[in-house]
Amino acid sequence: MSYHIMNKILSTIRNYGSIALSLFCLAVFTGCMSGDYDIPSDEELLNSVGNPSITERHLVTIAELKTMYADQMAASGAVKQITEDLQLKATVTGNDISGNIYQEIALQDSTGAIIVGVSASALYGQVAIGSEVLIDLQDLYIGNYRMQPQIGALYNGTIGRMSRYTWQRHFRLTGKSNVIEPEVFADGGSATTWNLDKDAGKLGVIKNVKFSGVGASTTYANPEAGAGSVSLYFQGYDRTVMMYNSNYADFAADKVPTGKVNVTGIVKRYNNSWEFIIRTIDDVQEVE
Template sequence: MKKLKIITMAAVCALFASCMGDSYAEPDANAPAPFGNNELTETNVITIAQLKSRYATYLATDYRDGDSYAKVADDIKIKGIVTSSDADGNIYQELALQDATGAVIVAVAQGGLHGSLPVGTEVLVSLKDLYVGNYGKQAEIGVPTTNKNGATFVGRMSRFTWDRHCKILSTGNKVEPAEFAVGSNVTTWSLDADGGRLGILRNVSFKSSNNPKVDSTFADANGGAGSVSWTLNEQDGKKVIVYNSNFAKFANSRIPAGKVDITGIFKRFNNQWEILIRSLDDIKSAEKTDPFKGLPGKGDGTQGRPLDITRALAYAKLNKKDATPYYIKGIISQIDEVSLKYGNARYCLSDDGTTANQLQVFRGFYLNGDKFTSASQISVGKKVVILGTLDYYEATSTPQVGKGSKIISIN
């Protein structure tokens, strides 16, 4: 009897398998996406930058001062690639979308968005009848939301509304974070244009949190609704913070010691950058980068290997707004002014002492940073090593050593 039951069950299984056929075993890769509105077409598509330009007035208005959002009446659409993930709970009920021109946040009252819209998914968004506005000056797409105080601003749309307005175009697109800054360098990103982008801040270290109870973890897993923000040693804490939700899966993980590279969504909150990491994989030990890689000339800017003028000129012309002081060697080729009133000098350096391919030294000081007391302390033809920052004076298109440099040696 037992043997008969086994044979019968095997026959039933074989019957079901034959009925299911090949289509069950091998899904159709060309079938429409099971999420979103597959009826949407790629017509009237504008860039994210163009969208921000159209609604610039609303994006710049605080909700307490006037209308901070507007309904989209035209049949326009945007395309963007998802760069955010809510899998670890640090990003909540929103998506960060970006194209080649900028980024925008889409507010959706739905959890688990990473399931249907993982990082690298390209979506088409129909904007007609949605609202474009800002939350803390961060550009956002959603619907009007009223808080407990009666103030209205753009907030989360329902998942049903979102489902009608989006279409998945492709998946698996690779998105590389753009460089926000390195170390203590000031970023060149624009709060208006770049808020919401996927970025990376290199070679920084954690300083302190805004919560006296939290001194070694990202957030407080037992703190309830809320967040913990961390400042960084190398960046202005009033301008750049790392924002962590108490509900993030990594809330009670320890803050790493030493220098790290931080990848995340760089959101705007008024005049501050908030970095939202998506998971602990977004924080890695700092990679050593060579800012002079590929540039002509010699040197790495250290005292043992100062930059020659060829390389210093090439780097200054990049206009990276780098606040790092570098050692630079050259021959004084021209002296424009030695100010005994202010104790500084304006002169030029070149590799060969001629006036070709000169680097201007703007208001530099004498040995060890002392003030000049005599014009004869420097002269054309002298070989010097100086320590100063490299920048590019855009008004006159002049690569230069910024003011405040000092001579290390002269002979």
């Protein structure tokens, strides 16, 4: 074989090699640009805290989200899937740390509050009170339960709780921690100025009140009764303002104070009533 023929063959091999290398680099670069390498596997999601691949693309506030889905806020039990590419950033104000809040997370931003339903336990280990979370809303559902706005999944034609796996895929912690101060719901028997549509689900405090019909042996709930709850009412208010206590709460057997108290909690809407749900027993402070 002549020198010229050999040189031509080697040159052809080098050219093809360069093309192959270029195509390989292009594929790697394209994969990196698409962000696919950042998307965790199903197993990684179930063994992690949230989905680190979620980014802030189209942020909405809680108030904006409610306005976008006004029909689902207005009709009892209404629900709709979120199809837009939207993200919500808010602070955790309530979780299941004491067992009084069940499979729910309360969120709040500067514009309002909303409940997130998650069919899982020990959520407080993932999302501590004060944690800021970023939620990818696309494909989740929004609606209301007894008129309380909620994000979750479709359940029997209404809003329900999403699975743990779905939750893991749709949220991440931002790494920030915020302090949300409770807003005064009422003080010493005064009428509340809270609005059922705008304020439902906020962290609130009712001050200088006494519980109605309690004695020295009254407990917050009945830990021996199994599933269920006990409602306590406040002197000076009708039965549209109550305090909800789960039989599974770790303070269920504690004695209810008979004197004046300040009660802080997630103030949920229950149709046209207000329902205080304390996070821990420390949310009830006796007034001297």
